Amino acid sequence: MIEKYLDKESVIPESCFIHELATIAGGVKFGERCSVWPNASLRGDSCNITFGDNCNVQDSVVVHGYDEVVFGDYVSLGHGCIIHGANIDDNVIIGMGAIVLDGAKIGKNCIVGAGSLVTSNKVFGDGLLIVGSPAKAVRKLTEDEIRGIIENAEEYMVFLENYKIESMKKACK
Template identity: 35%
Template sequence: MIKEDFSHFEKEPQFDSSVFIAESADVMGHVLIEKDVSIWFQCVIRGDINYISIGEGSNIQDGTVLHVADEFPCVIGKNVVVGHQATVHACEIGDNCLIGMKSTILNGAKIGSGSIIGSGAVVPMNAIIPANSLVLGIPGKVKRQVSMKEVEYTKHLANKYVRLKELYLNKN
């Protein structure tokens, strides 16, 4: 497989040795990745016209797309779980959130810490989701506050992926 050269971007991704980035993932441009982050297979993380920030202990699962807009960066907090094939576009996600598989978060949206965006939900442009909210549907609407059991499950998933990426980093 020939990897495309993205060295023409003004800024390059910044991360340390605690970060796992799968070989098939494309991470380019102005991307700031904190420690213990994992970026899984077939992800596209494109900080070409604005920046992307991924907080400590977060995981970006297989097939996810993170992108930006001229007026909005993409900011992901700490210990965030972004499920398979999600699209996270030019928005802000608070700490300890779970973004469900195949969900979409659009430009300017702000997801409060501790929230869960259900699988397949679409959070509209400029939506403000309060902390600890469960969002479901198209368009995504707050259905209720998350339970303590759900909060603990999100923490469990984030920690699980921190441990899992260690298996990939230490395969030799």
């Protein structure tokens, strides 16, 4: 479901795929080739939410906040994670069930481990593995791990294309 909230409308390029069971409300702006999967809830009512290119918002993700929420390019939001008022830079995976709270900033080329809690206003630099509750940077990522972040996002772009083809087939019946 895609709905306007007051004077805020979403911007969704043709290259994106939004699953029919996802909810997008208010000021949510997507870059190219983004995908949003079942039961994700993106509420741009009290703030704007902006995604760069090639992002994927997996099943049951929640994004909301009181200050602008910004995602760079090639960001993967894992199943069931919650992003509230945070900024996530390019080439980042937020693991399944992780929570990233208001004012937090995650640098480029990072992985936030599944189930981690990034507390309010916590700032992490580039190229880090971030895990725990509260989350801490435990080491630098390897070059292979950084390449894996982009590969993960590219896998979701394949899903995006396949689902778009299937949606078009249904519409033609």
